Amino acid sequence: MKRRIFIERSALAALGTSMAEVVFAARIPEGYLPLFLQDQDPFKLFGKDKEMTVLNRRPWNIEAKAHLLDDAVTPSKFMFVRNNGLIPQELDADSWTLTIDGESAQQKKVYSLDDLKTKFKQYSYRLTLECGGNGRSEFNPPAKGNQWTVGAVSCAEWTGVRLRDVLEDCGIKTDAVYVAYYAADLHLSGDQNRDAISRGVPIAKAMQDETLLALKMNGNDIPKVHGYPLRMVAGGWPASASGKWVERISIRNKVHDGAKMTGSSYRVPCDPVAPGAKVKDEDMCIIESMPVKSLITYPRSGAILEDRKLGIRGHAWAGESEVAKVQYSIDFGSSWQSCKLEKPVNRLAWQQFSASINFPKKGYYEVWAKATDDKGVTQPMVLPGWNPKGYLNNACHRIAVKVT
């Protein structure tokens, strides 16, 4: 095995003389094949629909389009992919272990996946996972990073054991503050001493019924790209809190300080700032619950109607809260009509809305959707508060329609 890698590396370096040089051939992590030797087709590689948009090939970042998200339970082929590092190549469920440790764990314990399945009861929930940076592409001045439009959100059915049950099995000290994950993905540079991402949630969120150590997604093994064989799932929070390929969970006695917890990562200014303002790291606060938001998933934007009637539908979600109402407007927000809104199937699941529109005359229209949560907080029509990293854009979704 080792010898094979040695030969491969020499071969990779040698390629440099013939074609594009692999500048850091020696630094390629063991078991990782460079992209041009991998299956280049991400749709085949990850079983994604051809209409999905690839934003970045290394690390892999792929988003859906609004109309692809029409299902109440998002199928894997339409689920966005967000990676901060390199997807682990070798994932063996039989030998997989989960270690629970940390300053505030009464004892350290190691579980196999079989231990988790036999010791603890399993639960299923539909959980909304939205990337903190969904909608980043609209911010002005622009924010760096993957330029997500609207499609970095999903609501799959996750099945697994409650994180709380496992933490309690180890014992939680009274000074516990945060629950952090460590995972098997590799740092982009190949540095094995750095984590690609190691985030988590405050102890109160970790103790919720719906916070899972998931073993299945939509009734099947979790797809490799979505965290097989074990994923922490904390619905309603930035999806980065839901660690994929989880190997270790630490009960911390302070706010977790892992990779992408500090600086400006997954943080917004504690106090509102003017667009383009420079914000010091110490004035940035960690994003917790995601904001209220909605998406029109039918019809696809660009519909030309021959008749003046149109049925629309979509989903609405509100982080830790429930959506209380969804409205639509066909006159650029001058007037709003109510949509029919379903209750969530469980807490933290997105809710379905629908409406029948009658357009008064022919012409160009935009259908706007606006959700309001159970605390009366609603979606803005323009961009919400600017922040340096372009998180939390929950401006209303719009589709274009022409009546002929």
Add this chain to the structure above:
Amino acid sequence: MTDHKRFWRRERIVYRILIVICTVVLVVALIGGYILSECEPKEESAVPVEQQEYSMDGVENGIHQRTGLIAAEGLNETIVNCTSCHSADLIIQNRLNRDSWASTIRWMQETQNLWDLGENEEIIINYLVTNYPATEKGRRENLKNVDWYKLEE
């Protein structure tokens, strides 16, 4: 045996010993080199190995085909220094001003093992800000690139 012959015989022995020593050293060096390359620490700070001319390798309509980057002054330095960890897609989808490109480089140096770019930093930032500059988008743009289709219900 003449003195002359004795001298040459002694000399041959010396040569033979030398050859054996050299062979042993060579074998040890090869084995050692192999073992060292296996144990090479992966956390060493990254340094660009050497620069290769990329700019002429497949440019069509002003776009460098392999990476998708705009072919312009600074392309080489950008490819060599900016695409060994992440793909060029990450550059191409971003539009930033000089300060933001510079702070992106700082962030990568602090957290992503990017090396000191030296005199290439200026060249790279100039390339980025010239070819991928921040654009004024206002608080909400018009809906763009609408793909019109007849809706059959």
